[in-house]
Amino acid sequence: MNASLSKSTKIKAYTVAFLLIIIMVTTSVIMKDPEVILPEIAAMAIGMWVYREAGWIRQPSKIFIAPSVTAGIGFAVNQLNISYLGKVILTLVLIMLFLRIIKSNLAPSIATGLLPLVMNSVEWTFMLSVLFFTFILMLGVQTLGLNKGIEKKVRIQYKYMNVFLLLNVIWIGLIWIVGFPQLAVIPPVLVVVYEVLQKPMYNGKMAVKQVVSLTISATVGSFLYFTIDSWIIITILSILLMLILLKIVGIRLPAVYAFPLIPFVFPEEIVAKLPIAAFIASVFFFGSVLAYKKLEKLFRSKINQVNE
Helix, strand or coil: CCCCCCHHHHHHHHHHHHHHHHHHHHHHHHHCCHHHCCHHHHHHHHHHHHCCCHHHHCCHHHHHHHHHHHHHHHHHHHCCCCCHHHHHHHHHHHHHHHHHHCCCCCCHHHHHHHHHHHHCCCCHHHHHHHHHHHHHHHHHHHHHCCCCCCCCCCCCCCHHHHHHHHHHHHHHHHHHHHCCHHHHCCHHHHHHHHHHHHCCCCCHHHHHHHHHHHHHHHHHHHHHHHHCCCHHHHHHHHHHHHHHHHHHHCCCCHHHHCHHHHHHHCCHHHHCCHHHHHHHHHHHHHHHHHHHHHHHHHHHHHHHHHHC
């Protein structure tokens, strides 16, 4: 968490972010429409309003534009008469292309783009929900000036977009082989994977913490979903439990706030498999990123030795 924030400011930020998450779920319950729920909005609310992640808030307009357009991409692709895995690959490619065009690294846009496929979204309430909640997030950042002092433009390593796509193609291939195509997309994991790829430094200790946190988050979400009837109570409990989890593990990981909401939008037969799927996907992706980063570092050192 941003160490410069006072305790009272942190409490206020958490309170407002939590209220937004609860309002979203409550609206879904009242409307009896699960497509109103966007798990990544929970992660974005914490990441932007509480953690104030520079990479997410440096260009406030893109908080609204990027997720809304990628959601539109996913929504449109979902209407095509092709296989689910084909939709996933096509959507990922289009998302990466769009982010490159607008020169943005807003990782949550990946989740909003893939969510229509996971939900098999066909109702326009999904798109309206994305537009509304991303606008609120953008408004909060702009009104409070949370991006002040943050450099508006940074150099984006586009090669990591290709690495991200390659890892996803390999994962999708493995999922297809074992016969669980519905688990090809686990949005919270993919968002974190894309983020760590862009970071210059990554180590095994952080990878383990991320695997543990995401697996526990998925487990808590699935357990609460099957044991408590009220989605609102589940949301409140999961928010508090995720806060405690991150305090114990000692990392900032907005994605854990998204995972407990995933059961609300995933097919019910998949929810029971979510904890083990989150664990396996996390081990595969973060292990692959760690191996890639080590190879990259070794390659750079050899080049430097040759140049010397």
